[in-house]
Each structure stands twice: as structure tokens, then as C-alpha cells.
Amino acid sequence: MHHRPAAAVTMRPPSRRALIAIAATVAILAPLGFFWQRSLVPGDLSPMAMGYADFGGGPAATHAHHGTKVGDLTGPAAGTPDVAVDLVARTERFEIPGRGPMDGFTLNHTSPGPRIVAEQGDLVQVTLHNDNVADGVTLHWHGVDVPNAEDGVAGVTQDAVGPGKSHVYRFVAEDAGTYWYHSHQVSHEQVQKGLYGVLVVKPTASDVIAAVHTYDKVRTVNGEYGERRVKAPGPTARVRLINTDNGPMAAWVDGAPYKVVAVDGTDVNAPTEVRGKAVLVTAGGRIDLEVPTTTAVRIGLGGGPTTLVIGDGDAPAGPEPRERVDLLTYGSPKPLGLDPAKADRVFRYDIGRRIGFLDGKPGMWWTINGRQYPDVPMFMVDEGDVVRMRIRNTSGQVHPMHLHGHHVVVLSRDGKPATGSPWWTDSLNVEDKETYEVAFVADNPGIWMDHCHNLPHAAQGLVTHLMYSGVTTDHHLGGAPGNQPE
Template identity: 85%
Template structure:
């Protein structure tokens, strides 16, 4: 016997279903990221209290903001990106991506002031590739961000990057197309400007849960270059890495490519290298020393013979008070633009996918996030606050920031210039910089899966536009 609901009860049930489903459908539709999206049409303009401009969407295209177009390069490099199987010494073969058949790719070395020219060829990387010069304040057209400063380089295509090595320091390069996959699987390399005879490079990268140093697994050893070594630590992973020295004291002599003023000796402490960040250490090497790299079996030993083996120190070097004060060249109290960058999470949808905790910026989800608008010459202050429950390594392209305070405590040491800032949960940083590099610049979390999930926005200069789009026929996917 079949029971049938009275028509009135059926109607009430249908109405109740509609009431429940309507807001869900609304938020699902609203979460969809357009398939063909211009950065110029993203989100909403945040002028930071400065003048609103009629020229936000009119002016010079980013493709015109190039390095020297005709000067003969001092350093010329040809790189070929491939998807292929390669070997990790100490561990074995893996499937991933290479540059000139190696991962990490060839080390690029230049003198300060050199014109660097890198020609990138894509052999067979189906999604396309680019190269971003992490920490190098290049002209905007050379920044290597698919959908913002160029189109992804498809198989069989090439692209030429040209920029001056203005600032000495430790940098790295990596793909900025589907970067949460391509970087992790091998498309990265080291860039050093103004190398020193005592350099020791330690680029740390994790391939499918295998942590390596300079592409090799386990204890790795290098010869002592002299009585001291400048150890250039580069963290290419998605999370922070603790580093320390067993067998000697050390000094922190540079952060993200900028020298520390009057560094002092450190003993029994670790230093935090944030994701994407670089820390240079000065280490005495008259006896063998071991560089701890986040724990685990992969370490770097400098010198011949047995090196001490220790454990990760509990105490950490506080970069807010390390070193001695020095003039920074501008007055943050005279800021012409003041922004906030509040990182949170909320339940809902992202690009049609349901989730318990999606990232937000100032309460908004990508792509409806604030676009921070500046004009050339502005002094900019920004407060970065994290209440999301996870740590975020925040990376602004094209600029270096100086840290003014953390959790209300003012900086008292050497000016802490950074391009990759580790912001822990419940931390608040105040930073400042001068808007001196026109363009459209990504400002995102360098835990690359977080960026792929929408923790990304842009710093946009008035009078600069872009013709490039995310998605669409070019299928640009910068994260």
C-alpha cells in the first residue's frame, strides 16, 4: 500500500527545501572564480586613506616595465624546463620537473650591477611555466607571474627575462605557474648576487616528504672555504625551518638579501628561516661544524672529520632586537597610505568546493579581496594580523618591507628588511616600505597550497594596467 502526502504537506516540504537550499546555492555560485579573470577587475580598490585615482584602470601596461632592452648581458643563461625522472643523491629517482635536467636548476651567479638575461624554454611541461625571481626587486614585466605580468610559457615556447642585479644578496627562482605543484616537484634554483670566496650554499627543499639540501638527502659534506664560512640558507618549502649550528657560535649577517647592521655572536640558539626566506650566517670553520636544518637526517657538515651532533635549541634569535639600529631612509610616521591585511578563515565554498575553513583577507574571499592601491613615491604602512589558526609566510613581490613592530612591541635592533615574513597565528606585525617600483605585484602567502586556496591579493600602482588574464584560453594559474 502506497502512502501519499497531502498536497499541502508536499508544498510545505518543497518550500522548506527551497528555503534551505537557496542560500547554499547563492554562496556556491558566489564562490566560483571566473574562468577568464583580469587582475584589474578583481575585488575592490583599497586606497589606504590616500587619494582615489581615476587612472587605476588606465595607463602603462606591465609589459612595458622591462629591464634594459638592448644592453649586452653580463650573465646569459639558457634554461630548459622538462617533466622527467631525475635522481636525488642519497635517496633515489623521482618523477618531477627539472631545469637543464637537474633539480635544483643551475645556480645563477652575478656581480652587483650585472645585467642578467635568462632565456627559459619549455620542452614538455604541459601546464606551462614561468620563472619568478624571489626576493629580487625586478621591473614588473620580469616578475614571472602567469596571468599578471606574462602568459605561461607553453610547450615549445620560450621567454626572455632581463634585469639588473642591483642588490647584493641571497635569492632564488621558481615557477609561478601552478607553483604549488611545480615548485614542490623541482622547478626552482638559486641566484646569488655578489658571491664571496667563503660562500657555502644550503638550499633546503622537500620532494614528496624527502627533505634535501642542495638536492641531496642525508648528511652532506662540503669543504671549509676558509677560517669562516658565509652559509647562505634558503628555505624553498611551504613552512618555516629552524636552523642552528652544532660545534660553534655564529652571527646572522643577512636577512632576505639585506645585511644586518652590527650582528653579534649567537650561541645555543636557533634562527627561523621562513618559507621562501633566506638567512645568511657567518660561521667559524677552523673545526668541523654541522648545520641543523629543521631536524631529521638531512644536515650540512662543513669541514673534514667528525662534526658535533646536537639537537634543536629551545631558544630562538629574535630578529626584532638583533643587531644595532640604523637609518632606514624614510619616515614611516609620514605614511601616505595605511593598510590592514587581516588573515582569517570561514566556513563555506571556494570555487564551488565546500570546506570548513577557507582563507579570508579582511573578511573577504578570493577573488573579492582588497587590492591595495598606491602611487609611486608613497610611504606605505601595513598591519598584518593573523587569526586563521595557522602560520603564514607573507611574500610581497617587487619590494622589501621593514618591520616596525610585532604584537605592539617596537623593533629595536638592526632594521629588519624582509620580503618573506613569518606571521604566526595570533601575531600582528606592522611593516612599512616606499612604493618605488611601479607595477602590479602579488602579495600572498608563500605556503603555496594556501595561495592556491585564495590567500593572495595584489599591490597595484595607479597608472599601471595589465593585459594578461587568469584562466581563459591562456590557462594562466599563478598559484
């Protein structure tokens, strides 16, 4: 059999159009690949390796705490606790009175967890046991300026407490006020699904607690849905409003005037009577109201069916007032105890948003000073520094900003100076296109998270740290314990 020789195949060079298309594809994909690769967050990341140091115009380092580990900055190791509590975290089904069963997390089989009450100066000891929460748990004492090792932030101040393990927190309840506690491990899921509770330091006989929490779109007060009633504790009540949700909440009183007597655990100087206005409770924040209760009153909690009625009989029910108490001008001024004009450090915390990748995922992501997590500024201070910070929001959404371990005083909003009672806060509602200037004294050494308390926002990268010179941590984000502080 004879075979014909194969015909020669002529390879034509790629056309100019094809070359242009290839070049364009490379020009597009190469930068995308670069930014994708750059966005990947190491699976075992030390907070010490995050971002870059921002010294706020102050000295680079004085090594005031050279060689200090976060683990050294503990509460009292000795002494019998005045308040001792054991909390067991579980994944389980629980009941929301007025609504029905809920799958989530509990502390001692309840959500919210047990109310912790201490007198000012008490040594508090809380032992956290993890029964079966797979991702691990921690407890953060929101608004309590505890020593750094007691702050309960997975990957920064401790490792997440895995199933079958325990962790002990010890701190002195130095400041009277209304606080709360919650997990700071996978907190955007664990808090919403039930791992939180109330902490009150120096309670009064007139206390009424109103801890507002939303479980899967079901708004509750003290873990219960709908109209809830409590007896009047006397002729007046101190209503301790606690917003454990991710967004701001308007609160008001139907049936009586009221006074705003404390914000985030700090008393208001010379509070005045309020009528026909609501007060905004920041996500994570607390507002204490003094309310006359000689007749039944209703506390409006953001609208909807869940309200709190104090006293017997019918209580009026009205819509949310259009006007709001402005804490910038409410009450009377008094000395701050610091001089912001002589600040040792001046920082800016500019919150923005841009399209890109975060840990390899495309989307719209938060930025701090134009930088994206984890390549964000670390605000460096020395102990004793007077610090000023400008918080500016141009991201298109509201952000409740929460600095751990410190309270800040508001100096101005959008350039308008504060003229009322000193507005000390640890959870500050910063609306889109708002700018706040705040100040504080760096008087609590450690490594402290400074983040948005809309917890999904923090999980999406709106988090950085206030870091004291010379303080280091051995804990890592990720790693074997699976630390996920947000």
C-alpha cells in the same frame, strides 16, 4: 466486453508538515545555491577585474602611470648581458643523491636548477625554454625587486610559457644578496616537484650554499638527502640558508657560534655572536650566517637526517635549541630612510578562514579582510607613497607572507616595537594570533602579488595584489594560455 468506469482519484492537498519541510529545504538550498554560484571564478579573469580597490586612506587615483602597461615595465632592452643563462624546463625522472629517483620537473636535467651567480650591477639575461611541461612554466625571481614585466607571474606579468615555447627575462642585479628562483605557474605543484634554483648576487669567497627543499616528504639540501659535506672555504664561511619549502624551518650551528649577517638579501647592522639558539628561516626566506670553520661544524636544517657539515672530520650533532634569535631585537638600529609616521597609505591585511565555497568547491577557505578570493582588497598606491600595513593572522595556521617587487621593514610584532637592526624582509613568518606592522616605499611601479608563500594556501585563495594607479595588464588568469599563478 464491458469496462467499469475508472474510480475518481482524489488529490489531497499537501499536509502542513510537508509544506514546512519543502519550505525548509528551499530555505537551505536557495542560499547554498547563491553562495555556490557566487564562488565560481571566471575561466578568463583579468587582475584588473579582481576584488575591490582599497586606497588605504589616500587619494583614489592620481593617474601617475596613466596608460602604462605591465609589458612596458621591462628591464633593459639593449646591451650585452654580463650573465646569460639558458634554462630548459622538462618533465622527467631525476636522481636525488642519497635517496634515489624522483618523478618531477627539472631545469637543464637537474633539480635544483643551475646556480645563477652575478656581480652587483650585472645585466642578467635568462632564456627559459619549455620542452614538455604540459601546464606551461614561468620563472619568478624571489626576493629580487625586478621591473614588473620581469617578475614571472603567469596571468599577471606574462603568459605561461607553453611546451615548445620560450621567454626571455632581463634585469639588472642591483642588490647584493641571497635569492632564489622558481616557477610561478601551478607553483604549488611545480616548485615542490623541482622547478627552482639558487641566485646569488655579489658572491664571496667564503660562500656555502644550503638550499633546503622537500620533494614528496624527502628533505634535501642542495638537492641531496642525508648528511652532506662540503670543504671549509677558509677560516669562516658565509652560509646562505634558503628555505624553498612551504613551512618555516629552524636552523642552527653545532660546533661553533655564529652571526646572522643578512636577512632576505639585506645586511644586518652590527650583528652579535649567537650561541645555543636557532634562527627561523621563513618559507621562501633566506638567512645568511657567518660561521667559523677552523674545525668541522654541522648546520642543523630543521631536524631529521639531512644536515650540512662544513669541513673535515667529525662534527658535533645536537638537538634543535629551544631558544631562537629574535630579529625584532637582534643587531643595532640605524636610519630607515623613510618615515612611517608620515605614511600616505595605511592598509590592513587581516587573514582569516571560514567555511564556504571556492570556485564551486565546499571547504574551509582563507579570507582577507573578511573577503574571499577573488573578491579581495586590491591595495592601491601611487609611486613614491610611504605605506604602512598591519598583517594580522587569526586563521589558525601560520602564513609566510610574500610581497613581490618590494622589501618591507618590520615596525612591530604584537605591539612590541622593533629595536634591533632594521629588519627588512620579503618573506615574513606570521604565526596564528600574531600581528605585524610593516612599512615600505612604493618605488617599483606595477601590479604585484602579495600572497602566502605556503603555495597550497595561495592556490586556495590567500592572494591579492599591490596595484599602482594607472598601471594595467593585458594578461588574464586562465584563458587560452591556462595561466594559474598558484
